[in-house]
Amino acid sequence: MAGLLEQATNYVSEKVASIPKPEATVTDVDLKGVNLSSVTYNAKVNVSNPYSTPxxxxEIRYVLKSSGSEIASSTIxxxxxxxxSGDTMLDVEIKVPHSVLISLAKDIAVDWDIDYELLVYLVVDIPLIGDISIPVSSKGEIKLPSLSDYFGK
Incomplete structure (x- = not known):
């Protein structure tokens, strides 16, 4: 009886593993805005849904790292x-306090940008399967705002 239960469990696990799942990619990370307390970046995440229903x-969880340190994280x-049956473009707004940017002075001083790693987790609810987390990561450089970003051009 235990062997039959194990076979059934393996069968169901294989079937669930072979079900198509949504896939996501980070397409862009860019400066969105600047205020007295923080710099806001916008990450564009393209998610492809293989199912005909929405x-x-x-939730969306993100962690932004630079030089191995976490500089911003939050949950939306x-x-x-x-x-x-298509692609959805999501905007993930990332706020980085100015105090954190100061701690990255060595990286910033070289080329006036932040070398980053962005980790985004989309938690979606697929019927009959439940909640799944879709991890997405991206590495690159984010330009920092200049004085003209603060005071207009």
């Missing part, structure tokens, strides 16, 4: 849903 997104609750 899929609700429970209930950001909407993914379009059925």
């Amino acid at each position: 899929i609700p997104i429970g 609750p209930d950001p909407g849903s993914l379009k059925g």
